[in-house]
Each structure stands twice: as structure tokens, then as C-alpha cells.
Amino acid sequence: MGILPDPLSLLRKYIISNEDIVERGNLIFFGEFSFSKNVKTNYLMWRDPRAGIKEYYTLECLLYFLKNVHLVHAVYVRQAAAENILAVRRPDRTQLVAYITGKTSDCSSIDSSAILEIPTRVKRTHDDDEIVNSVSKRPRIEYAQIQKVRLQLSTRLEVTKAEVMVANIKSEVDQGCVANSNRYKINEYYDNNNDLDFRAILDDDMNNLIHQERQSRTRTTVLQSNGKTFYGSVISLFQAKVPKVSTDTYEVAKPMGKPQPYSRYDQEKFITNNELEDFKIDTTGTYQGMILKSVVEGKNTCARTSNDSSQLLPIPRTPATSKSRTPIIIIPAAPTSLISLYNVRDLLQDLKFVSVQQKKDTGAVRENEVILQRRKGDDNSVTVPYRVVDDPSRLSAADWDNVVAAFVLGNAWQFKGWPREGNPAEIFATICAFHLKLEEMKLDVRISRWAVNVLTLSRTKRHLDRGVLGRFWETLDKHMMTKKPHLRF
Structure with missing residues (x-):
């Protein structure tokens, strides 16, 4: 046998789960349990600390308070006094509401040592269940x-x-x-039988109406016409659309006789008059008495007309190569540069600084040029290729149109052989320039005078590399959007 619940716990449980609490006469029902209205709970009334008498709220008092908790306290007290019900005191209101509604799991006003009344278990008969079920299903x-x-x-x-x-x-x-x-x-039957099955009566009337229905037209009769047949119209329409095939152009196949045996000496019957007509070959001709020019050009070179041009074979044309849309980035080839073909993939693709000496120590091989695969999109599922070179002399005129960025060191000799006579001011008007340095390195004076974006890296704090190198791509995207919108980026 389990532990029987106390009235305060049942009241709190039913209020939180929003279940119905039934009041009938002098009893309050919580499902199968019932308590008297005057039963005392273990919730203490607020009292003077000097007083030694403990008083508890009754179940009727708490239930009435929860029904009228929305009222002002003065109005609630007058209304409770008018109905001869004990009112909850003002200091207990906030703490009581918080505990009953489940906002707090414990309360200091609950006396665990109080003697509680055992609830009465209500037994429901089988007939009562059938009455309730029949009423609910009606x-x-x-x-x-x-x-x-x-x-x-x-x-x-x-x-x-x-x-x-x-x-x-x-x-x-x-x-x-x-x-x-x-x-x-x-x-008389209706007055004595209030449980008349009206739905059955309505269904019976509906069935009678359905049996009395008659279909005036069906989908077959709708397609039928009394005054016209569509067979002739459809046949005449088909005959007008289908072209007539003349039988005069076809020859009647002659019946084949017995197959003749093959003879290697009887080949003349396979010769036709137009066998060599398509190739314009004269098998009985000769080159005797002709000069070399006539042999090369042919006899009828000058006699050709525009009508014979359709018989000439078309001259094959080499397809024009499409112009590349891959952006090009130029980096310095100097050994003192922080960026080179050894570590450019780590810097610009992986956004992490790795020195050139570290790459050489790991056995990295220098390539003539590097193709970067820049990852874009929210999930980095899109890649855009970028071509990186360190020898501008190998670029053609079409390649210079695809150059979008260059890393500079501050030396004027770096621009020798570049377009616009190697003038940095004019070059940086169409090419976005960058300078990569460590934070303790001093900035070159010429770099500060040019329109160059400076990227400063920390020597030891590698977690800052992604933010610094990410600004390289942000600046380059803005530059390409205005200066090189025809390229892929």
C-alpha cells in the first residue's frame, strides 16, 4: 500500500496540472480522494514570532484564495468574511501563490511535523462508469x-x-x-426516452434522399451529340494534315532470279557512270604538255563559277581561344620577403602564417606558380581559383589585364619591366597593393607614401592570423568589384 497524499500536495498537484477540483456539499474531491472542507493542511499561518501557538490554513481557505487571487487583498478579505471563510493573511500571499503554482519547489511555511488527516478513497461503481461514458459519447x-x-x-x-x-x-x-x-x-416515446438516437434518424433520412436521386447526365452522355457525328470531322482533319504520298516515284521491284556465281573477270557490270563524278577525277587525262602551275592549280581553276562553290569542301578554322577569367596575384621573389611561393598557400588559402624557413626545413619544393583554391560560402563549399606568380616577366599582355593584387617590398627595382613604365603610382591605380610585415618591424618610408594596404602579423600569436589575412580578401573583393568585375571572384 502506497503513502496517501496530504491535502496541500494534492491541491498543488491539481493546480499545476490544471485538473478539475470538485466541491460537493462539505467535501472536496481530488479524483478518487476526498477531504472535508475544514481539514487542516500543514501550511502555517503568519504569526508574531513571540507567539508559541501554531495555526494552519484549512483546505477550504486555500482553495477559496486561489479562486480569488486576482482580487485586491482588501476586497478578497471582505468577500471571504461575507461567506464565513477564513482569509489568507497578507504576508503569506506571495509565498503561498509561488508554491501552489509550482514556481518554487519548497516553502518555509510548510510544517513537516504537522499531523495530517488521512483522505477518504472514493469508490466508483460499474454502473456509474457506464452512465458517464454514455453521456460523454452521446x-x-x-x-x-x-x-x-x-x-x-x-x-x-x-x-x-x-x-x-x-x-x-x-x-x-x-x-x-x-x-x-x-x-x-x-x-409519448420522445418524452419518455430522452436518449433518442437522432443521428440514426438523420442518417436514415439521408439514405432515403440518396435512393430517390436520379442522374440526369453522366460523363458518357455528356460526350454524346444528337445532331452531329465527330467521326467524319476527325477523319477529314487528319486527311488534310497528312501529305499525300505519290506512288509514281517508286519503282516496282523486279523479281530476283537465281543468284549468279561470282566471277573475278566479270567486274564491268558493277561500273556506273557517276562512280568518279563526285571526286572530279579524269581517269583518261594526262599531264603531258602542261606547266607546273597548271598541274598544281588544275585545268578549270579559272573557269569555276559561283555555282560550283557549294561543292567545295569547307576550310577548317581553328577555334578562337576564350580569354581566361582567373585572377592573378604577384608576390616578390626576394629571399627577405615574408611571402613566397613556398608559403603562399598557407597564408592566403589556409589563413595561417608559416615562415619560409619552416617550409624549407620540412622539405617543401618551390613551384614555378601556385594555384590557390579560395573557399567561399557559408559552408565553404564553393572554391574560386587564383593564380600566384613571382616572375612578372613571364606574363603576357592578356595576363596583365587579369592581375588584381601585388605584394610589394618598397624597392623601386621590383617594378622593372612592369606596364606603365614601372611607375608605382599609376600601377596601384588598377592593381591593389599589399605589404606584409611583422609587428616589431619598422614600416618602410616609401611604403607609407604609396597607396598600399599594410598587413601586420604577430610573431607568436597565431590565433590572430585569420583576422589579419581575412582583411586581405575583403579588400581585394572590394577592389575587384569596381576595377575588375569581369574576372571570376
Whole structure:
């Protein structure tokens, strides 16, 4: 046997789960448990600390308070006094509401040592369950619908005058008496049986209506026409669209005789007049008495007309190569540069600084040029190629149009052989320039005078590399959007 719940715990449980609490007479029902309204809970009333008497709130007091918790305290006290119910004191309001509604799991005003009354378990009989279930399953029908069903039921049981004449069974007087008696019986049955199954009556009336329905047209009769046949119209339409095929152009196949045996000396029968006509070859011709020019150009070179041009074979043309849209980045080839072909993939693709000496120590091989795969998108699922070179002399005029960025060191000789006569001011107007340095290195004076974006890296704090090198791509995207929008980026 489990531990029986106390009234305060049941009240809190039913309020939190929003279940119904039933008050009947002098009892309060919590499902199968019932308590008297005057039963005391273990919730202490607020009192003077000097007083030694403990007083507890009753179950009726707490339930009434929860029903009227929205009222002002003064109004609630007057209303409770008018109904002769003990009121909850003002200092207990906030703490009591928080505990009952589940906002707090414990309360200091609960006396765990208080003696509690055992609840009474309510037993429900099987007949009561059947009554409750039948009431809950009974369909709800409005009063107007009930009156309509009663009228239909009484009308259906009446026998009309026409039916009496056809059946010739009863007279009109008897018919009226039978109808009145039937109506009286129906009303008496309805008054004594309130649980009449109106839904069954409505279903019966609907079935009668369905049986009386007749289809005027179906999907087959809709397609039928009484005054016109569509066969002739459709056939004439097809005959007008299909072209007539003449049988005069076809030769009747002659019946084949017995197959003749093959003879290697009987090849003349396979020779046709137009066998060499397409190739313009004269098998009986000779080059005797002709000069070399006539042999090379042919006899009828000058006699060709525009009509023979259609017979000439077309001259194959080499397809024009499409212009590359891959951006190009130029980096210095000097050994003192922080960026080179050894570590450019680590810097610009992985956004992490690795020195050139570290790459050489790991056995990295220097390439002539590097193709970077820049990852873009929210999930880095899109890659854009960038070509990186350190020898500008190998670039063609078309390649210089694809140069979008250059890393500079501050030396004027770096721009020797570049377009615009190697003038940095004019070069940086179309090419975005960058300078990479460590934070303890001093900035070159010429770099500060040019329009160069300086990227400063820390020698030891590698977690800052991604933010610094990420600004390289942000600046380059803005530059390409205005200066090189035709390239892929």
C-alpha cells in the first residue's frame, strides 16, 4: 500500500496540472480522494514570532484564495468574511501563490511535523462508469435540430390522402385518426426516452434522399451529340494534315532470279557512270604538255563559277581561344620577403602564417606558380581559383589585364619591366597593393607614401592570423568589384 497524499500536495498537484477540483456539499474531491472542507493542511499561518501557538490554513481557505487571487487583498478579505471563510493573511500571499503554482519547489511555511488527516478513497461503481461514458459519447444536438427531427418523424409516419386512395384500405377519417394516434405515440416515446438516437434518424433520412436521386447526365452522355457525328470531322482533319504520298516515284521491284556465281573477270557490270563524278577525277587525262602551275592549280581553276562553290569542301578554322577569367596575384621573389611561393598557400588559402624557413626545413619544393583554391560560402563549399606568380616577366599582355593584387617590398627595382613604365603610382591605380610585415618591424618610408594596404602579423600569436589575412580578401573583393568585375571572384 502506497503513502496517501496530504491535502496541500494534492491541491498543488491539481493546480499545476490544471485538473478539475470538485466541491460537493462539505467535501472536496481530488479524483478518487476526498477531504472535508475544514481539514487542516500543514501550511502555517503568519504569526508574531513571540507567539508559541501554531495555526494552519484549512483546505477550504486555500482553495477559496486561489479562486480569488486576482482580487485586491482588501476586497478578497471582505468577500471571504461575507461567506464565513477564513482569509489568507497578507504576508503569506506571495509565498503561498509561488508554491501552489509550482514556481518554487519548497516553502518555509510548510510544517513537516504537522499531523495530517488521512483522505477518504472514493469508490466508483460499474454502473456509474457506464452512465458517464454514455453521456460523454452521446452526440450533442441543438434544440432546433431536435424539433426538426421530431417534425420529420411525425410527418414520415403519416399516411397521405393520395396513398389512401391508391391503397384503398382506409377512409380519410380513419387515416386522420391513425396519423393522430401515431403522432401521439411518437411524442409519448420522445418524452419518455430522452436518449433518442437522432443521428440514426438523420442518417436514415439521408439514405432515403440518396435512393430517390436520379442522374440526369453522366460523363458518357455528356460526350454524346444528337445532331452531329465527330467521326467524319476527325477523319477529314487528319486527311488534310497528312501529305499525300505519290506512288509514281517508286519503282516496282523486279523479281530476283537465281543468284549468279561470282566471277573475278566479270567486274564491268558493277561500273556506273557517276562512280568518279563526285571526286572530279579524269581517269583518261594526262599531264603531258602542261606547266607546273597548271598541274598544281588544275585545268578549270579559272573557269569555276559561283555555282560550283557549294561543292567545295569547307576550310577548317581553328577555334578562337576564350580569354581566361582567373585572377592573378604577384608576390616578390626576394629571399627577405615574408611571402613566397613556398608559403603562399598557407597564408592566403589556409589563413595561417608559416615562415619560409619552416617550409624549407620540412622539405617543401618551390613551384614555378601556385594555384590557390579560395573557399567561399557559408559552408565553404564553393572554391574560386587564383593564380600566384613571382616572375612578372613571364606574363603576357592578356595576363596583365587579369592581375588584381601585388605584394610589394618598397624597392623601386621590383617594378622593372612592369606596364606603365614601372611607375608605382599609376600601377596601384588598377592593381591593389599589399605589404606584409611583422609587428616589431619598422614600416618602410616609401611604403607609407604609396597607396598600399599594410598587413601586420604577430610573431607568436597565431590565433590572430585569420583576422589579419581575412582583411586581405575583403579588400581585394572590394577592389575587384569596381576595377575588375569581369574576372571570376
